[in-house]
Amino acid sequence: MIEIEEWRQVFETNVTATMRGIQTCAPLIRDSGGGSIVNIGSLGE
Structure with a gap:
């Protein structure tokens, strides 16, 4: 637990x-003309 x-x-x-x-x-990002935010994750400890 x-x-x-x-x-x-x-x-x-x-x-x-x-x-x-x-x-x-x-x-x-918006003010500079656009782009992307990419979030990644992991189960690693």
């Missing part, structure tokens, strides 16, 4: 950080 603090850290790293990165980069 995963402890809630470990779950929170994993979620913060894998989901929240990704969203913050997109929020930061998307306006810059």
Whole structure:
């Protein structure tokens, strides 16, 4: 069973950080004429 603090850290790293990165980069990409944001994931530990 995963402890809630470990779950929170994993979620913060894998989901929240990704969203913050997109929020930061998307306006810059839009203002420069467009582009793509590609998110990848892995099950590796």
